[in-house]
Amino acid sequence: MKRSDLIPVMLLLPVLGFVAVQAMHTRAITATTQAASLAPASRVHKKHSASHTMESAASIGESSDDNSTLDYDVDMKTRDVIDIRRRIQLGENGTYIGEILGERDSALARWPERLTTPVRVWVGSGPEIAGWDPSYPERVRDAFDQWANLGIPVKFTFVRDSTDADVHVSWIDHFDSPISGKTIWARDGKWWIVTANITLALHHNAGELLDSKAVRAIALHEVGHLLGLDHTADTANIMTARVRVRDLSEADRATMKLLYSLPPGSVK
Template identity: 40%
Template sequence: MVERRLTALIAASITLMALAILWNVFMRHRVPVAAPVRPPVSAVPDTATHTAPDTATPRPQPPVTTTTSQGVGADTGGLSYMDALARSETRRRVRASAGVTYLNEIVAASQDSMLHRWDNRGRNPVRVYVTPGTVANFQPGFVDAIRGAFAEWGTTGVPVRFDLGGDSTNAEVTFRWRIQFEIERTGQTDLEWDQDGHILRATVTIATFDPKGRPLGVDDVRAVALHEIGHVIGLDHSPDSTDLMYAKGTIRRLSDRDVRTALLLYQLTPGSLR
């Protein structure tokens, strides 16, 4: 009787153990049910702690920014068709003048590919002030030499007039004096212009001694002033040594090319040719 009971208990224990093993195996291989996905709170992921999935729409990159310096170049991004056409015509006229003028060489050598000139100051003269000279070798005749140089440019037909009666407070062009330059020159002109190429101000500095220490006379100053006024008008250097506007020339009179270049400059719209 006892043996029967023990046999039954052992069989029941074995059965329970088999059932436990089968249940454990079943629970390990069961496929879990996915939890419902909640919609995101924000459309922009928190990039500090999350990585956007590959299927997400990429975020737009910030726009590229550029910096434009006023008076150096004009922004052509929004150039209208008519403006682009006008610039193309200006470039054509500049190229066509090669050999007759040196405006093509001026534009090619410039850093900004711009034409610089006064805004047709025929009725409203540009105010000029000549600073009284106190440096060594200054002569009263130097002021008359400057007046004579302006008068010579006035005969060319360039539509800009200059009023030498200006003072130091309202002058747009100022002449100054110095004894000598440290480099190979006797005159220097510094221009300021706006972003459209219109000249606003000019400062002309003339030495009373050349780089070798020789004193300049009245006719020397007139020739230097004639050259520097060419810069004041808007001309740069000519590549031809027979022109007054040649960088290191000895010409003391305006050449035909000087005059034609200045006249063409004032027939064209100032500003960028790009």
């Protein structure tokens, strides 16, 4: 059984004016060829705390039926790393691809081509949660559409049955810590993303209700992570660690397009 790389992304809640979301990652990395877990890491800085475990990776990292990752394998022996680096250098102006490589130890992760078999997304509802707005699911679907409309080779289709989905979006009242969203995606050994979960909170842990505009902004950020983006230092972008904007920037768009023009995996 293949094991996958499980990456959670957690966002802090709105402050100042519209919305400010602080993100921190907890990365759980499992070996793809052996059962033993990697040694715990102590790398901690202002955006990340990293620990290496095997737990839960297998249950979320499997791909099945017509979306088997076997269809997407890249022959690493023929993978031209020098050409990939050249393409990054040619296209990196106006993007933050370099920051992503820095966060991922010079590796890129993304979904395989999913135009003919779109990624199946289930968006749940939370009417039992105080403050629930029926417009919230539509805001989330719009966030997926905003990224897909960039022309990347990934489309999304929304399904009613959660058991049919590759991606699940669910809701909670609040997180115990001051975060408002969490994204977990799993990859195979070739760095193809194969499945993902997003959890969104309706309230800050101090009790403040998020309005629909804040939910959409947070969803845009989370779907960016789901598609393979990491953080950028520039606060003008939706993928900054503290989200202060409502829409995708030109750098967000350019970075996503560049990411999906490149094969996944290490560029070392």
